[in-house]
Amino acid sequence: MIEVEGLRKQYGDLVAVDDVSFTAEPGAIFGLLGPNGAGKSTTIGCISGLLKPGAGRVRVLGHDVMTEGPLSRRKLGVVPQELALYEDLSARENLAYWGSAYGLRGSHLKKRVNSVLELSGLIDRAKEPVKKYSGGMKRRLNFACGIVHEPEALLLDEPTVGVDPQSRVRLLDLVREQSKNGATVLYTTHYMEEAEHLCDRLAIIDHGKIIAEGTLPELRAMLGERDILRIMGKFDPNIVFETLSQLEDIEIVQADEETITLATPQASTRLSDILMEISEEGFEVRETTLTQPSLESLFIKLTGKELRE
Amino acid sequence: MRFVWTTALKDWRRHRRNPIEAAIWIGIPLLVGFLIALAFGGQGGHTPQAHVLVADEDNSFLSQLLVGALSQEAAGGFIRAEEVEQDVGRLRMDKGDATAMLVIPEGFSQAVLLEEPVALQLLTNPSQRILPGMVEESLSILADGTFYLHRLMGEDLRTIAQGPPPGATVFGDAAVAALSVRVNQLTQRLGEYLSPPLIQLETSIDEDQEEDDEITFGFLLLPTILFMALLFIAQGLSEDIWQERTRKTLRRVVVSPQHILAFLVGKIMSGAGIVFAVCLVALCVGYAYLSLSVTTLPLALVWATLSGAMLMTGMLTIQLFATSQRAGNILTMAIMFPLMMVGGSFFPFEAMPKWMAAIGTKTPNGWALQHFKGIVLQQTDPGSLGLAFLGLLGVSTVLFLVCAWRLRRGFAQG
Numbered sequence: 001m002i003e004v005e006g007l008r009k010q011y012g013d014l015v016a017v018d019d020v021s022f023t024a025e026p027g028a029i030f031g032l033l034g035p036n037g038a039g040k041s042t043t044i045g046c047i048s049g050l051l052k053p054g055a056g057r058v059r060v061l062g063h064d065v066m067t068e069g070p071l072s073r074r075k076l077g078v079v080p081q082e083l084a085l086y087e088d089l090s091a092r093e094n095l096a097y098w099g100s101a102y103g104l105r106g107s108h109l110k111k112r113v114n115s116v117l118e119l120s121g122l123i124d125r126a127k128e129p130v131k132k133y134s135g136g137m138k139r140r141l142n143f144a145c146g147i148v149h150e151p152e153a154l155l156l157d158e159p160t161v162g163v164d165p166q167s168r169v170r171l172l173d174l175v176r177e178q179s180k181n182g183a184t185v186l187y188t189t190h191y192m193e194e195a196e197h198l199c200d201r202l203a204i205i206d207h208g209k210i211i212a213e214g215t216l217p218e219l220r221a222m223l224g225e226r227d228i229l230r231i232m233g234k235f236d237p238n239i240v241f242e243t244l245s246q247l248e249d250i251e252i253v254q255a256d257e258e259t260i261t262l263a264t265p266q267a268s269t270r271l272s273d274i275l276m277e278i279s280e281e282g283f284e285v286r287e288t289t290l291t292q293p294s295l296e297s298l299f300i301k302l303t304g305k306e307l308r309e
Numbered sequence: 310m311r312f313v314w315t316t317a318l319k320d321w322r323r324h325r326r327n328p329i330e331a332a333i334w335i336g337i338p339l340l341v342g343f344l345i346a347l348a349f350g351g352q353g354g355h356t357p358q359a360h361v362l363v364a365d366e367d368n369s370f371l372s373q374l375l376v377g378a379l380s381q382e383a384a385g386g387f388i389r390a391e392e393v394e395q396d397v398g399r400l401r402m403d404k405g406d407a408t409a410m411l412v413i414p415e416g417f418s419q420a421v422l423l424e425e426p427v428a429l430q431l432l433t434n435p436s437q438r439i440l441p442g443m444v445e446e447s448l449s450i451l452a453d454g455t456f457y458l459h460r461l462m463g464e465d466l467r468t469i470a471q472g473p474p475p476g477a478t479v480f481g482d483a484a485v486a487a488l489s490v491r492v493n494q495l496t497q498r499l500g501e502y503l504s505p506p507l508i509q510l511e512t513s514i515d516e517d518q519e520e521d522d523e524i525t526f527g528f529l530l531l532p533t534i535l536f537m538a539l540l541f542i543a544q545g546l547s548e549d550i551w552q553e554r555t556r557k558t559l560r561r562v563v564v565s566p567q568h569i570l571a572f573l574v575g576k577i578m579s580g581a582g583i584v585f586a587v588c589l590v591a592l593c594v595g596y597a598y599l600s601l602s603v604t605t606l607p608l609a610l611v612w613a614t615l616s617g618a619m620l621m622t623g624m625l626t627i628q629l630f631a632t633s634q635r636a637g638n639i640l641t642m643a644i645m646f647p648l649m650m651v652g653g654s655f656f657p658f659e660a661m662p663k664w665m666a667a668i669g670t671k672t673p674n675g676w677a678l679q680h681f682k683g684i685v686l687q688q689t690d691p692g693s694l695g696l697a698f699l700g701l702l703g704v705s706t707v708l709f710l711v712c713a714w715r716l717r718r719g720f721a722q723g
Contacts, residue, residue, distance in 0.1 A: 048564040050722055073566040084557035088323045100315040101565040129326070145561070 001026055002047060002153055002184050007056035009042050009208075016042040018208040020056070024186045024201075026152070029179045031199030032188040033295065039208035040188035041081060044157045047186070048078045060153050061184075074102065077151030077183075081158045083142050087131040091122050091141050094130060095148050102149035116144040119174060136167030143171055153184040160194065172198055192295040204299060220293060226251065227267030228291040229274065231260045235283045243277050250274075312567045316575025320549070321582060334545055335587060338537040341655065342530050359388045359408040359440040364395035369418035378451055379411075379444075388444060402432055408440045409433045411448070422470030424459050461499075465491060529657035531595040532685070536654040536678045538587055539617040544641045546580040547624035551634035554720065563721045570713050577622060577709065584617030585610070601685060609684045615701050616677035622708040623673065629715040653678050677701070 002024040009017040017039045024030035032040050045051035047058050049065050049072065058065045063072035085094050095113040104112055117123040120140040130138060143159055156175060160168045175198060179185045189195050195202055196216060203213040212219055237255040244250055244262065250270075254261040260278075264270055267290050275285055324330060361379060365372045379390045390411075393401070398410045412430035420427035431448060433441035459466065465488055473480050480488075553559040562572045588610055596606055624641050631637030649655045651668055652675030658666040669675040680697045683689035689697075 045722075050560060050564050070566040070568075073564060076564070078561070078564045080557055080560060082557045084561040086319065086323060086556070086558060088326045089319065093319070093322065097315060097319050098561065098565070101312060101562065101567050103566065105311065 001059075001061060002030070002155075002186055003057075003059040004043070004047065005057045007043065007046055007058060008054045009039075009046055009051060010054045016208050017046065017053075020205070020208070020210055022203050022210065022213060024153075024184050026184045027179060027182050028200040029175065029185040029187055029198055031195040031202040032186065032205055033190070033192070033195045033199075033202055033299075034188075034205035035190055038190075038205045040190075040205060041157055042208075043205070044078075044155050044186070044188060048076065048155055049073055075149075075152040077146040077149065077154040079143050079146035079154070079156045079159045081161060083138050085130050085138060085141060085145065088129055090127050090129055091117060091133075091144075092126045094141060094145060098145040099148040104149055112148050112150065116148050119147075119177070120144040121170060134164075135162060136164045139163045139167055140171060140174075143174060147174075147178060151178075151183060154178055154186070156185065156187045158189055159187075160189070160191065192299070196295055202295075204295075216295075219295070221265070226263040226265050226293065228253070228293065229262045229264060229267045229271065230289040230291070231262070231274075231278065231285055232258060232287040232289075233278075233283060233285040234258065235260060235278070236281075239281055240278065240283065243281055244274065247273065247277065310571075312571045313575040313578060316572050317579040317582065320576060320579035324546075324579070324583060330545060334541045335538055337541060338534045341537060342534040345533075345656065346530060359444050360406070361388055361390045361444055362393045362398040362401060362407045362410040363390050364393055364398045364410065364412045366395065366415045367413050367417040371418035371421055372413045375413065375451065379447060387440075388447060399432070402434065405434055405436055407434060408437055409444045411444075419470055421455055422466045424463060424467070461495060462492070527599050528601075528685075529659055531591075531599065532678050532681050533654055533657050535588065535591050535595075535613060536616075536652070536674050536681070537649055538591070539584060539613070539620055540645050540649050540654055540674060542580070542584055542587065542617060543620035543624045544645045546576075546583065546621050547628045547641060548634070548638060549576070550625060550628055550720075551637055555634065559721045569716050569721055573709070573713055573716060577618060577625075580621045581614055581618040584621070585614045588613040588617065602687065605685050605687055609681060612677070612681055612684055612698075612701075615698075615705070616674070616681070619677070619701055619705040619708070620674060622705055622712060626708050626711050626715070629712055629720050648672050648674050651675065673704070 004023070005021050007017055007020040008015070020039070020043055022030065022032075032043060034040050042051065046053045046056075047060065047065065049069050053066070060072040060076050065072045086097070089097070092113055095116060096109060099109045099112055114123070117126050120143065122137060122141060122144065125133070125137070130141060133141065139159065139162075143156075146156075147154065154175075159175075160171055163171060172194070175185060175187065179200075187195075187199060199216075201213075201215055202219060203210045204219070205211070235255070235257055237257060237260075240260055241252055241255055244252055244260075247270075249264060251263040252260070253263050262274065264274075271288065271290065275288070278285060363376050363379070365376065376390050376392065379388050391407075393410075395412060398407075398412075401407060402410045410432040412432075414427065414430070417427055417429070419425075429448065431445060433445070468484075468488070550559075553562075559572075563569060592606055592610055592613070595601070596603060624645070627640050627644065628637040631640050651665060652672035653661070653666070653669050654674050658669055658675070658679075661669065670679050680689065680694070684694070
């Protein structure tokens, strides 16, 4: 478990992280989502012990990072945003070195090195110097170095930045596997889709503050976001407009003779009522599409700007 | 402790895979040493020799005597005279085949004996600077010799030059006997001044000088090259901390459960290992070549290794306080080269002006180098050597603590 309470970090006049609190549970992936410069890496830095928090409290697996630094770091894995590898050494040598930094040795170290080489798909080129690797391979090795010691808590700071789609899929699978194995995973990203598909719970951070936190449905509900329901068939737009307007909390975005677009909360639960009303008027429905609003739109609504700005 | 060792091993592997780095550290000092040996005429150089072409138009006993005098061993053997025809000699001079060409005109012998004006023609090679001047100087000395001979035996020489009296084909027995007696008397008179020369030398023995005389040029060069290599290695290895920082591996160490001090000790240990390997090879070769006493080798090796580690820690301290990698490199280079020049690690102290050597021995590398020489020549007593070792360890420890403080206070997090 990773517990962060009232974390604050200031560089001169700039408050990088301001009163940040959240809890990442074991066996789940907690996403920290925000644009560049929002304070994600600073938060990760404070949790990992790289940076000294100005205020607040951070506990990793029950150990306070300030007072029990080495203990909290022993079972913590960190995958930094930048590649932190020795390019002159091979993948095996890199892994062996970082494994030894976490106290692994002898046959156990060898076993773990082989295991993560296998997991990351680098076993065939394990003896080559890292400088000969592609960007995606380096990313996977960077990740492997963070998990070689089987951490119980894992901090991932935008691990898929600049990675090709194939390596990205592989990396995300590796992250899920860590979570499945019971590790607490804290994952920072500014890729909305990644967060949507990967994270069990999310916190949206901007200007050093957490502006929203919850599961994906909770976030949507919290923000009053509506699902988009598109109905295709043969309609009289005026009658449809009149009929559906009588239903509660439904916004007709667009209606013509072939398509009706509605915005409504929890559209999946209300779909049967809507379709019944339409069919009672004698119109034919051929196809329906339900689109849940994306985090991107949530972020825009919350901050008034796009995530990648 | 285990992490210290794995860090050192990791760095050794990295440096082993970068042969260019090692070539620079060792190659430059070797090249500089070779050039210095050439410049100072170290060992194996040939004595320069002037090649003088002589066109003897007089072809007399006296002109042959002059040619012989030019190339005699007593003149230092730096002139090699070769007789040629005048036109051939001029052609060869045009090609630049010789240092100079001496033309002895016809009637030279008669003119010398009668003390009449005569001009020797000396053509010099303009592409050579020093040797033609030396030839000219030699001829001038011979001319002075002729002048003094005339002052002493002018009458007799003129008599010989004028030949037998009119009506006779040879000198009479009485004339020859009288000439012999005068030459003999003159020789006896001069003998007490010339053979042996009446010069009294006052000799006093400067003990230090005597010891220095035993030191060969090769010996002076060995510590110079070794400490130059140590400075290059120290500078090169110190730069590696910036590599660790820019590659973010230093951050990874900080977030691991290991103490950053263990990492620092590992890095210094790996540096010391590299220094040890270089010193071992250099000293083994040096000791064998200079036939030095092998009993001092282990101590010299330990001293040189510790000195290298101290220099590396010093350079590392500077790097850690620099604002960027570039600034760190400029700073360490700016410190390394003056230290090298003044501290006897480029030119031996013995080849420096005394005031500069006195300053040089106060520099860290100069101080270490002096003690190194003392160890090799067995001129240091155990007491002062013990103190020097303590000093070396003390300075290294202080520098290490400063490095550790700086690493923990911001550098590693950068």
